[in-house]
Amino acid sequence: MRGPEQLRRNEMGGPDRLTSEDPVNSPGRGPLIRLQGVTRVYRTESIAVEALRGIDLEVLEGEFVAIMGRSGSGKSTLMNILGCLDRPTTGTFHLKGEDVSTLPRDRLAGLRNETLGFVFQSFHLLARTSALENVELPLLYRAKPLGWKEIHARAKKALETVGLEDRMHHNPNELSGGQKQRVAIARALVTNPRVLLADEPTGNLDSRTGLEILGTLQELNQDGLTILMVTHEPEIARFAQRIVTLRDGHIISDRRIQPNSAVKALGEWREDVEGEDPEPLGGGDVAGRGPEHRGGAGEAEETENGAQPAPVSAPGGLS
Amino acid sequence: MKWSAIPYIAVRALRRNTMRTALTTLGIVIGVGAVITMVGLGQGAGAEIREQVNRLGQNVVLIFPGERSLGGVSIGGGSANTLTVEDAIALRDEIPEVVAASPEVRSQTLVVYGNRNWATRVYGQSHDYLQIRQWPMESGEMFTEEDVGQRALVAVVGQTIVEELFEGSDPIGETVRIRGVPLTIIGVLERKGMSLMGSVQDDIVIVPYSTAFQRISGRSHAMVINVQVYDERSMDMAREKMTDLLRERHRLAPDQPNDFTIQTQEEVAQAATETSRVMTFLLASIAAVSLFVGGIGIMNVMLVSVTERTQEVGLRLSVGARGPDVLLQFLMEAVVLCVLGGLGGILIGLVATEVIATYAGWPALFSVEAMLVAVTVSAAVGVFFGFYPAWKASRLDPIEALRRE
Numbered sequence: 001m002r003g004p005e006q007l008r009r010n011e012m013g014g015p016d017r018l019t020s021e022d023p024v025n026s027p028g029r030g031p032l033i034r035l036q037g038v039t040r041v042y043r044t045e046s047i048a049v050e051a052l053r054g055i056d057l058e059v060l061e062g063e064f065v066a067i068m069g070r071s072g073s074g075k076s077t078l079m080n081i082l083g084c085l086d087r088p089t090t091g092t093f094h095l096k097g098e099d100v101s102t103l104p105r106d107r108l109a110g111l112r113n114e115t116l117g118f119v120f121q122s123f124h125l126l127a128r129t130s131a132l133e134n135v136e137l138p139l140l141y142r143a144k145p146l147g148w149k150e151i152h153a154r155a156k157k158a159l160e161t162v163g164l165e166d167r168m169h170h171n172p173n174e175l176s177g178g179q180k181q182r183v184a185i186a187r188a189l190v191t192n193p194r195v196l197l198a199d200e201p202t203g204n205l206d207s208r209t210g211l212e213i214l215g216t217l218q219e220l221n222q223d224g225l226t227i228l229m230v231t232h233e234p235e236i237a238r239f240a241q242r243i244v245t246l247r248d249g250h251i252i253s254d255r256r257i258q259p260n261s262a263v264k265a266l267g268e269w270r271e272d273v274e275g276e277d278p279e280p281l282g283g284g285d286v287a288g289r290g291p292e293h294r295g296g297a298g299e300a301e302e303t304e305n306g307a308q309p310a311p312v313s314a315p316g317g318l319s
Numbered sequence: 320m321k322w323s324a325i326p327y328i329a330v331r332a333l334r335r336n337t338m339r340t341a342l343t344t345l346g347i348v349i350g351v352g353a354v355i356t357m358v359g360l361g362q363g364a365g366a367e368i369r370e371q372v373n374r375l376g377q378n379v380v381l382i383f384p385g386e387r388s389l390g391g392v393s394i395g396g397g398s399a400n401t402l403t404v405e406d407a408i409a410l411r412d413e414i415p416e417v418v419a420a421s422p423e424v425r426s427q428t429l430v431v432y433g434n435r436n437w438a439t440r441v442y443g444q445s446h447d448y449l450q451i452r453q454w455p456m457e458s459g460e461m462f463t464e465e466d467v468g469q470r471a472l473v474a475v476v477g478q479t480i481v482e483e484l485f486e487g488s489d490p491i492g493e494t495v496r497i498r499g500v501p502l503t504i505i506g507v508l509e510r511k512g513m514s515l516m517g518s519v520q521d522d523i524v525i526v527p528y529s530t531a532f533q534r535i536s537g538r539s540h541a542m543v544i545n546v547q548v549y550d551e552r553s554m555d556m557a558r559e560k561m562t563d564l565l566r567e568r569h570r571l572a573p574d575q576p577n578d579f580t581i582q583t584q585e586e587v588a589q590a591a592t593e594t595s596r597v598m599t600f601l602l603a604s605i606a607a608v609s610l611f612v613g614g615i616g617i618m619n620v621m622l623v624s625v626t627e628r629t630q631e632v633g634l635r636l637s638v639g640a641r642g643p644d645v646l647l648q649f650l651m652e653a654v655v656l657c658v659l660g661g662l663g664g665i666l667i668g669l670v671a672t673e674v675i676a677t678y679a680g681w682p683a684l685f686s687v688e689a690m691l692v693a694v695t696v697s698a699a700v701g702v703f704f705g706f707y708p709a710w711k712a713s714r715l716d717p718i719e720a721l722r723r724e
Contacts, residue, residue, distance in 0.1 A: 113639020124634045138638040145321040
């Protein structure tokens with residue numbers, strides 16, 4: 001597997017993205033995403049659960065925002081609304097300057113296809129389907145269909161962007177967890193989206209692979225792609241430029257930080273392993289989260305990841 | 320959405336579970352196969368009947384003694400003694416539309432030649448019977464009007480007699496005995512094949528009706544009068560005139576019913592084909608039921624498939640598939656299943672028809688229309704039974720669907 005430092009530049013989301021013809025979306029001209037007084041209430045027969053209680057949030061083009069919070073804080077609900085998978089109960093959501101909070105289902109599907117890209121914790125790749133075909137999937141649902149040649153070419157390019165051009169014809173069960181997530185990222189990038197939404201993208205990965213994925217995201221962000229990442233781990237959030245923290249449906253903090261560099265962290269992690277340090281990630285970023293403690297929710301998934309880039313087998317790792 | 324991707328996605332999905340696909344398709348294969356077989360055999364039987372009716376002769380009218388309804392049609396003779404030789408002669412001589420009329424009398428008896436004998440049907444007919452039946456001679460000659468007048472001891476025989484009594488050698492000039500009466504064979508008929516009732520028409524000896532009445536059957540009345548009418552257009556007119564003539568000759572009062580029944584070739588054909596049509600319809604209905612059951616199987620499997628692939632649907636929705644796209648995808652899967660089944664069914668049906676036709680000795684007819692109908696119907700079954708599962712899939716909420724295990 002390629003390390004993030006070997007990643008190619010994102011040819012698709014390059015700076016030309018910023019010279020968009022739509023003036024509203026250019027940086028400095030207005031936020032790409034603007035939520036105003038967004039609430040989301042889930043009603044069952046007897047009770048109403050308020051998952052979001054008035055969210056105001058603006059995200060500019062080119063930002064890398066981490067959305068943090070414990071389970072039940074409303075971060076998943078917020079992510080669903082930002083991803084146009086759900087609509088706010090009250091309040092407005094402007095995407096690219098357009099109010100999308102009341103659009104019908106099919107228009108939202110169009111937005112998900114053209115403007116947004118999703119990366120999930122559990123990858124959600126189609127089984128027994130090659131990496132290339134998985135990446136082609138969003139292009140099949142374009143409102144203006146492309147020719148097959150163009151579809152193949154774009155999917156191939158997206159896979160090259162994440163460094164998986166040599167795994168194009170492999171099925172997901174022949175890929176490691178990190179490779180699967182890269183395929184998922186390529187799938188999110190293939191439509192040339194404005195926003196990448198990543199829901200716990202490292203949640204099912206060991207820490208080293210997680211760092212590599214974060215490195216990929218940072219690279220994409222440096223090339224101008226707006227990224228929103230949901231995580232419950234503070235040490236993961238620290239790789240973003242801005243951390244929005246939710247609790248009980250409210251934003252309790254919204255701060256900009258100097259992000260950690262995933263490339264650097266990966267380098268330090270390597271040194272630590274080679275220096276027989278039982279805490280593989282220096283700098284306290286992922287302290288106490290050595291590879292052997294990983295797993296949890298991701299354990300079931302990882303059983304099929306035949307090719308774990310195993311820090312456990314690194315010299316001294318288990319000694 | 321990219322339309323050409325829909326069948327591709329459907330085939331991919333079906334190939335992922337080959338065994339299930341094969342078993343699901345089997346229901347449709349059997350259903351379509353049964354329909355094709357039943358329709359094929361039924362049509363074959365119908366065609367055979369039409370063929371046999373044509374073999375009956377051209378513009379032929381049969382007059383039976385006694386009142387008989389169309390439903391109880393039988394080509395065999397009735398028991399009433401109302402038709403006479405004189406009736407037949409009067410029909411021929413007094414009605415211009417009637418070209419020929421032959422009073423018929425049959426007996427089932429033994430034919431003896433040397434030390435061989437053979438049970439056959441002996442027909443008494445007039446000299447123009449072969450013209451009525453459009454039955455050519457293979458060799459020799461038919462007896463003449465004079466032979467009939469003189470009650471000549473002559474006979475014309477069918478191919479079965481030649482084979483059974485003469486072992487294929489030329490029988491002309493030989494003498495056979497029927498009920499002790501020596502008859503000289505003067506002609507051999509061409510092969511005619513099976514009759515409407517399934518009997519071998521070539522198993523026949525034809526003698527002048529005068530000879531048959533006096534020397535062989537011992538009867539005095541005709542069992543049937545075979546009549547040939549000039550052409551098809553004169554049929555109704557001839558029928559009317561024949562009815563009037565026979566009523567007059569039989570001295571029936573206006574309030575008395577006919578003591579004879581006139582049946583045209585067309586009516587005989589209708590009665591015969593009606594039976595085969597009813598049978599075909601019944602068999603095809605049973606086959607259609609099995610196709611329906613196959614369709615329910617498709618629906619069942621599609622429902623399971625949608626449940627299993629909820630996550631996949633969620634993912635497709637989240638990358639931009641619309642409800643109709645998902646609906647089409649699952650609908651296409653059901654249709655592909657059914658069309659595959661339809662094609663398999665046609666194959667099985669053709670083989671089954673051929674096998675049954677060969678072993679049972681029935682004719683089989685393969686119609687391209689039946690196959691087209693089968694494929695169309697199976698595709699329609701796919702749409703009909705695939706719609707509900709596909710609609711269910713298209714209504715899924717992407718968030719819920721992604722979360723479902």
